[in-house]
Amino acid sequence: MLLCHSSPGSYSPALYHGGLRPNLNPSSLHLISPLQVSPLPSPSSSQRQEFVAVIDESDHTRLSRRQNARSAALFRLHEQQEKINMSSLHEEEDGEELQRQKIVDEASLVTKRIARFPGSIDFPKEDAVVVLGSDEQAFKQALEIRRGVAAEVLKVVIEAAEMKVVREFSHLSFNARAKSYIQRSGVVNLVKWLKHNSLTYPQIGQLICFCSSNLEAVRRLAEWLKTIHVKGKYLGYVLVKASSILEYKLEMLDQIVDYLAEKGVKKEWMGFIVSRCPRVLTLSMDEIKSRVNFYMHMGMDEKDFGTMVYDYPKVLGFFTLEEMNSKVNYLTEFGLSTEELGRLLSYKPQLMGCSVEERWRPLLKYLYYLGVRRDGMKRILMAKPVIFCVDLERTIAPKVRFLQDIGIRQEDIGSVIARFPPLLTYSLYKKIRPVVIFLLTEAGVTQENIAKVIACDPQIVGCSIINKLDVNVKYFLSLGIRLQTLGEMIADFPMLLRYNLDVLRPKYRYLRRVMVRPLHDLIEFPRFFSYSLDERIIPRHEILVQNHVNFNLRCLLASSDEEFNQRVQAFIENRRKFEYGEVHANLSNTESHLEIAVTS
Template identity: 40%
Template sequence: MSLYRWLKRQRFTYSKIGRLVYMVEDHEHNLQPKIKWLKSINVHGSDLATALTRDPIVLEKTIHSLNENVELIKAAGVRSEWIGWVIRRCSKVLACNKEELQEHINFYTRLGIKDDNFGKMVYKFPACLARFSVEEMHSKVLYLKAFGLDDLALGKVIASKPQLIACSIEEDWKPLVKLFYFLGIDGYGLRKILTIQPSVFCLNIKDNIAPKVRFLRDVGVHEELIGDVLVKFPSFLSYSLDEKIRPCVMFLLEKAAVPVDKVGKVLSIQPDLLRCSISQKLDVIVRFFIFHGFKREQVGLMVTDFPMLLKYNLSSIKPKLSFALRVMKLPVEEVVKFPRIFSHSLESRIVPRYKILRKRGLNYNLRRMLACSDDEFMRSLDENGTNDVDTELEMEISVNADLSAETNIEISEQSDLESQFTARYIDDMPDLVMSGQLDVDTSEFRWDNAPNPGAYKVLNGENAVDAGVYEVFDGENLSDEYWHCEFFTDRVRK
C-alpha cells in the first residue's frame, strides 16, 4: 500500500500505477530507483509514468545502461539542461541500445549536423533521435536530395526543421510535389522552397496549401504566376489565411486604395508584403503620404505601380520626398507618376542629376531623369545640345556648395516638420479626417467597380476547380461554400 501512495505522490494516475505494478515484480529494487533516477535528470510528474509505460523496456535496463545513453547524446551536443525535456518527449531515447543510438547520431553527423546544431535539432524535435529507423530516414534523405541538394545543404534544412523526418514520402511529399509541378514550379523552385521554408513540406495539402492557392487565384493572381509567387515568397504557405493573409489584402484594398483588379498584380510583384506588420509598417507609410498631400487613390496608384514602396523605411522616404516637393518644386502628381524615385539614391543619383539639369536649364520629368543609366542620361543631354558632357558630369557629381546648402536647409526644415508629424499623426488622424485635411475613401468595392472577371465567376458560384487541381486531389471538389457573396471585399474578409 505504501508503494501506491508513493506513486500517487509522484502524480501517477491509477491506470498508470496499475500498469507499472503489473509489469514490474521487484518494485522496491527496480521501479523506485528508476523513478528517482528519472527525476534526477528533470523528468517529473505525469511524464514519469509516460516514460516508463510508453517504452516498458526502460524498466528492464540497468541504470548504468540508461546513463550511457544520456552521456552519449550529451557528448553529441545535447545540453545537460535539455536532457529532461528530450526524455519527456521521446522516452525511446532510453529504450534503444547504445549501438542503435550511436547509429542515429552518426546519420546526422554525416549530414553535417553536429555539436550545438545537433543539440538544438534534438531539442526542437526529440523524436528525430530514436523514433524512426535509420533505413527510413535514409530513404527520406535520398528523396529530398533529388531536388539538387548536397549532404551539407540538406543537413541545414533538416536541422532547421527536423519534423521533416516524420513526414511520409508517399502520403505527404509526392502529392505536394505533384501540385507544385502543376503550378509550374520546377526543380529550382522546389529546392528554393525547401531551403527557405522547409516547414512547407510538413503542411497538409488539403487543409493548409490548397486554400491559399485558391485564395491567390481568387484575388486576381494569374494562374501561370501562382507558382512564381510561391517560389518568391515560400513563407506565404505557412501564414494563417484568416489571421495574416486576408487582413493584409483587406488593408491593400481599403486603406491603401489599391484597385480591386490590381491586387493580384501587387501580390504577384511583391508577395512578401504579406510579411509586413499592418500597424507598424504598412499603415505608417500610407498615412505618411496622406499627411503630405497625397490622396488615398494616388497612394493606391503608387503601390500598384511600385509595391516595394510599402516596404521602405520612413527614414529612406522622407528626404527623397522632401527634395522632390520642396527643392525640385514638383507637384504631387509627378511623384505619383514615378514612385520609383524612392528606389534611387538621393546622394548619388537624384541630387547630381538634378544639379546638371538645373545648370543647363533643362526640365526633365522624374522618369526621364532617373529611369536610365548614366550613359543614357549623358546621351540624352547630348541630344539637347549640351557640350563636353563627360567632363561636366564629373564636375557636377561632385557637390555644388550653393545648391547643396540650399538642399540641406530644405531637408532639415522638412525633417523637423515630419518629426512633429511622426510624433502626433496617429493620435491626431481622426481630427484631421473630421476637419477635412485628409481625404478618406470609405466606399465599398462593389462588383460594378471593375471586378476581377475570374473572381466574379467564382463568387457567383461557378466551380473554381480546374481539371488539373481536381486530378491532384483525386477528384475532390476544392470549392467552398463561402465563395458566394455580394462584395469582393466580403469574400476576402471571410
C-alpha cells in the first residue's frame, strides 16, 4: 500500500470528476516491495471505457485514496465478463443439445432404410422399401454375397499357387503369379468392355460370378442383345436378370425371336420387350408356344397379340400358366364370352398383372355394397378395365366419399358409376372438384341441385371447364338468360352444357326467327336442344303450320310420331266441331228472326 505525508506542499489540488485529486510527489512516497504485490494484466482500451462508465454512474463522490482502487474495479469488471461468457457458453451447449435431440427425433420418423454393407452387389430402387426383421437377417444376406466374392478370390489364390510348379512362373512371387493369372483370364479386358457398354460395377461383378469359367459367353450374349435393339443402359439389367441364358446357344435365342415375329411381335420391338421383361428369353420353345396358343385361342389375331406383348411384356414371360388360367376363369364369371375376353386382354393386358385375392375381390365387394350389380360390373370392366387395376383405398374410395359429401344418395352412387365408369379414373382434386365448384359458382347451380345434376348426368364431370363448360355458360348468358334461371335449366337438363355451339346456334336461330317463339318457351323446355333440327323440329313445325295448329315445345317434340299425329288430328277435329257448332247456331238464330218478322 502506498503511504504519503500529509504536508500541505505535497500535493496540488486538481479538478477531477467533480472532486479533488491529490498531486502526489513520488519522492515523498514510501513504496512497498514489488514481491508483495501480485501483478495484474494491463487493462485494454475497452476495459478503460467501461471502468470510466462505472465511475460516471457512481454518486460522484471523491475517489478512494487507496492505491489499488482502479485495479479492484477492473478485477470486478473482469469477473462479471467471465460470468457473462460462462452463461452464453452454457446457452450454446443447451442449444446444441436441443438441435441434436431434434435431429434424433426426425431421424426416428424416417422409414428404415435398406441395410447396406461392403460388398453389396444389388442396388435396389429408391422407392423399394425392404424392412429387415433383424440384424441377423442383414448379416446373412451380407454373408451370402461375401461368400460368392470370396469364392472367386479363392479361385485366383488356388490358381496362383498351382502356377508355382510351372517352370516359367516358379521364380515369380505370389502377387506376380496372381496378376499374371488375372491378365490371362481376360477379366480386365472384359470389365473395361462391359463398363464401356454402360454396365455398372455391381452388374459386372454379378456377371463374372455367374460365368467365371466362360467369360467369353458374356461378351457373346451382349453382342447378340445389341442385334435385337437392346439399349446400352438396359444391357446390364437384361444380362443380370436373365443370367441363365448365358449357357444357351444363340441359335436357340434366334429361334425364339423368329417365332414371336411370326405371331405379330415385330423384331424392332424385341429390344423394348426384353428390356422390360428379360424372363421372356429364359423360356423354352415349348413354353413360348403354349403361352402364345393360350392367347390365340381367345380369338386374338397376330396384330392384337403383338401389340398386347409390346404394351405389357410380362403378359408373356412373367406369369405361370396356372396363374393365367385362374385369372381368365375369374373374369369369365362376369359373363364374358371368349371373344370378349380376348378383346379385353388385348386392350388392357395389365389385368393379368393384378392379383385376384388382393385387388379384384375387395373391389367387387365394394361395388356390390354401393349397389352395382353383375351387369354393371361387366359394363365397368368392358368400358374402363383400368378400374380393376387401381388401388381401392387410394383411388376409388375417396371419390365415392366425395360424391356422398355433395349429397348423392348411396343407392344412386352405384348407378352413377355403372353409367359412367371413367368417373373413378379422374383426379379428384384436378378434375372432379373443379367441375363441381364451377357449377356452383359460375353456372348458377345451387347446393340443393348439385347432387341432382351429377347423378342425372355424370358425364358432365368429364367435360373441360375452359373449352366446354365456360363457353356454353357464356353463350346462354348472352341470350339474355339470368344466371339463376340458367342454374334451374341445368338442374332440369344437365346435358345442356355438353352440346357444341355448332349444335346450339342453328336450333336457337330457328326457334326465334322461323318458329317465332319467345325466350320463355326455351327456359321452360331446355330439352329443345336435344332434338334433331332436320329430323324432328323442322318437320313437325311445318305440320303445325299447314294445319294451323299451335302446340308448346313439350307437346311438339316430347312424343313419338304416332302420338304427335294423333294429337294433331284430335286438335283439328275439335276445331272442326267447334266451327260447325258456331255455324249451326248462327243459322238457327237467322231462321228465328225471319219467323218473327213474317208473323209481325
